[in-house]
Structure formats: structure tokens, C-alpha cells
Amino acid sequence: QVQLVESGGGLVQVGDSLRLFCATSGHTFSNFHMGWFRQAPGKEREFVARISSGGTSTSYVDSVKGRFTVSRDNAKNTVYLQMNSLKPEDTAVYYCAASPYYYSTRGADYVYWGQGTQVTVSS
Secondary structure (H helix, E strand, O other), X not given: OOEEEEEOOEEEEOOXXXXXXXXXXXXXXXXXXEEEEEEOOOOOOEEEEEEOOOOOOEEEOHHHOOOEEEEEEOOOOEEEEEEOOOOXXXXXXXXXXXXXXXXXXXXXXXXXXXXXXXXXXXX
């Protein structure tokens, strides 16, 4: 049974930083491409960042480029999302997801999902 558990969310002020964690189990983590997505109230889920299985490739949605960094530690079965210079528009539930097949920006290509962690940025 593949499980993904996010943590690290919280309530912060504009300009603050947060580091999200996604701990995984039940599979060979290094075989999976990983993605971060978010969903704000009343909005559709959107892609935030992705990292390839070996960690050599990453990409981001334009709105977070230069502020967010995705990384992974295959020895710890964990993927991270470092979020700096947070803005109110970053407020959302953040989800990590795993894909055994696709290094993708599309949520439909991810098979396994975590339960989400709330990030709230207050002005």
C-alpha cells in the first residue's frame, strides 16, 4: 500500500518561508516521479512543481519560479517543497503526488496522492 503524508503547512505572514515535507512508504520511492499541487478555495487544483525520479529534473509553475524549490532525498523516501517569499495568493491546500510512469504537470498522470497540508499566508 503506497502512502504519502504531507506535513509542514501552517499560518505565516507575507514574505515568510515554509518547508513542506512529503513522506512516502510502501513502494520504491526512487522509481517515482513526484509532484506538488495546490488547491485554493473555490479554485481548481493546479500544478506547482515536479521532480524526476532521480532528482535531476525539476520544473515549476511560473507564479512560484524563483521562490519555491522542490527536492528529494531518496534515502529518506521524502520529497520537499521549500517555499520562500510567500504571498497571500499562495494560500491553498498543498498535495504531493507520485507517478510511476510520467514526469508530468498533469494531475491525472499521478496515481498516488497525500491528504494535503494547509498553507495560509496572511497579509
